[in-house]
Amino acid sequence: MKRKLSSHKKAELNMTSMIDVVFLLLIFFVMTFKIVVPEGDFNIKMPPVSQPRETIDLPPEPLRVRLSASPAGQLTTISLGDRVLGTSFTKLRERVLLLIQQRGGPEKAGVEIELAPDDQLRYEYVVEAITAVTGEVKDGQIYKICDKIKFAPRHK
Amino acid sequence: MKFQSKAEKRELDMTSMIDITFLLIAFFMVLINFSEADTNERIKLPISELAKPPDSPPTEPMILQILNDGNIIYINTEYDIEGLRKKIEFQLRLLKLLKVPIKSVNVIIRADAGCEAGKVQDVIELCQSLKLENFKLRAKQNDQ
Numbered sequence: 001m002k003r004k005l006s007s008h009k010k011a012e013l014n015m016t017s018m019i020d021v022v023f024l025l026l027i028f029f030v031m032t033f034k035i036v037v038p039e040g041d042f043n044i045k046m047p048p049v050s051q052p053r054e055t056i057d058l059p060p061e062p063l064r065v066r067l068s069a070s071p072a073g074q075l076t077t078i079s080l081g082d083r084v085l086g087t088s089f090t091k092l093r094e095r096v097l098l099l100i101q102q103r104g105g106p107e108k109a110g111v112e113i114e115l116a117p118d119d120q121l122r123y124e125y126v127v128e129a130i131t132a133v134t135g136e137v138k139d140g141q142i143y144k145i146c147d148k149i150k151f152a153p154r155h156k
Numbered sequence: 157m158k159f160q161s162k163a164e165k166r167e168l169d170m171t172s173m174i175d176i177t178f179l180l181i182a183f184f185m186v187l188i189n190f191s192e193a194d195t196n197e198r199i200k201l202p203i204s205e206l207a208k209p210p211d212s213p214p215t216e217p218m219i220l221q222i223l224n225d226g227n228i229i230y231i232n233t234e235y236d237i238e239g240l241r242k243k244i245e246f247q248l249r250l251l252k253l254l255k256v257p258i259k260s261v262n263v264i265i266r267a268d269a270g271c272e273a274g275k276v277q278d279v280i281e282l283c284q285s286l287k288l289e290n291f292k293l294r295a296k297q298n299d300q
Contacts, residue, residue, distance in 0.1 A: 026180055040207030042206075
């Protein structure tokens with residue numbers, strides 16, 4: 001049986017409700033939209049102090065970074081071991097890199113860095129110090145220096 | 157003067173508008189981020205150029221947000237250090253019941269840039285005393 005396609009009547013859908021819903025969705029997404037700044041993590045492995053060592057091999061002596069603060073929490077000095085480096089994180093990075101290269105490079109050295117910040121120091125300086133000793137960005141590439149970082153035990 | 161009564165139906169061509177609207181919806185849907193439940197606007201993270209988002213999400217994340225005054229937000233509730241100890245102990249008991257190894261828990265610390273380093277260390281030491289050992293200090297890439 002043949003269907004008659006006699007008149008070309010325009011089939012019309014009522015779009016009103018769909019457009020309403022679509023605009024509501026659009027408004028919802030516009031209102032909830034927020035540009036999120038990328039966040040990243042620095043790994044810190046700190047096993048409990050009482051845990052017995054599984055290996056007999058002693059790890060190499062960690063590099064101790066001391067961050068001293070003024071009573072207001074501002075950074076006053078950075079020292080690496082006995083050497084005082086002022087307040088320059090670039091100097092800290094260069095010095096750590098030098099010491100690690102003397103021990104055979106980042107892969108071989110297996111050096112740990114132990115941070116000892118003053119209690120009242122602003123946390124942003126701690127992250128800045130961790131950034132300085134972890135690596136650096138050159139031409140958009142990240143060059144790792146040391147990824148074994150821990151906090152020194154505190155004496156209360 | 158009389159207006160014409162004949163109700164001529166005027167039709168607007170809505171096709172292109174609907175196309176654009178759907179494109180906008182698709183754009184916002186792709187970019188929307190619902191994971192903000194883990195973040196708090198009171199915390200201004202420190203900035204680090206090396207803070208790149210991880211390739212894969214950490215296993216068993218435990219997000220602790222340390223405010224400027226040293227109080228800690230954990231699962232949308234604010235605690236002091238002793239309150240946090242009780243909450244984490246309870247949470248670890250739950251994980252034990254679910255047979256999740258405690259060593260697989262990653263403690264993610266989102267601390268305010270202006271809080272005292274000692275407060276962050278207090279939280280780390282508290283977690284250490286509860287046999288947690290993997291910590292991640294969170295920072296943001298730039299200041300936008």
